[in-house]
Amino acid sequence: MAATEPIRSKQELKELAEYYLRQGKIRNYALIIVGVYTALRVSDLLRLTWADVYDSEKQAFRKHVTIIEKKTGKSKTFALNKHVIGALRLCFPHRRGDFIFSNNRKDPKMLSRVQVWRIIHEAVVAVGITGKISCHSLRKTWGYHAWTSKDVSPVVIMHVYNHSSYEITRRYLGVAQDDLDKAYLEMELI
Numbered sequence: 001m002a003a004t005e006p007i008r009s010k011q012e013l014k015e016l017a018e019y020y021l022r023q024g025k026i027r028n029y030a031l032i033i034v035g036v037y038t039a040l041r042v043s044d045l046l047r048l049t050w051a052d053v054y055d056s057e058k059q060a061f062r063k064h065v066t067i068i069e070k071k072t073g074k075s076k077t078f079a080l081n082k083h084v085i086g087a088l089r090l091c092f093p094h095r096r097g098d099f100i101f102s103n104n105r106k107d108p109k110m111l112s113r114v115q116v117w118r119i120i121h122e123a124v125v126a127v128g129i130t131g132k133i134s135c136h137s138l139r140k141t142w143g144y145h146a147w148t149s150k151d152v153s154p155v156v157i158m159h160v161y162n163h164s165s166y167e168i169t170r171r172y173l174g175v176a177q178d179d180l181d182k183a184y185l186e187m188e189l190i
Helices: 010-023 026-038 042-046 082-094 113-127 135-149 154-161 166-172 177-186
Strands: 064-068 075-079
Touching (some): 010 026, 026 042, 026 113, 042 113, 113 135, 135 154, 135 166
Antiparallel strands (some): 064 075
């Protein structure tokens, strides 16, 4: 499990996304929103096409998307929530080519992992987020907040990540001593 960390502060996460929204860089804003709320690996995130998320016959965004994960070769279905659809709706009028996250060249192609790292890194530095934050942090962030909210079962989180055990998911999300201390210190039993 790599040293990449989730973004633990919801305020920092909000600032990260809004950094690009304020600049009018809607694609970069959508990249962060879609990355966080879908918990996709960057390789799968970058391969998303407009046809995956938008039904041109119905002229509406889909409620669910099914992809084949690049790493595992397994089918994965996930829901598009209001935040993802809102970000995609902002991007939709400016779409270029088939890929949602494409470059701005004459012949648009999907962004590279390096380009995505630069996008994330620029925003992380600009808003002052510390820690080992990378593209993969978007995926881990969803799980960390699902885990700490207590509203999502660890079994569901394990399924989203396709992990075989609770321990793998716990380590993957970086449940740290601070999180363990908080559990001890905030528990009110009597």
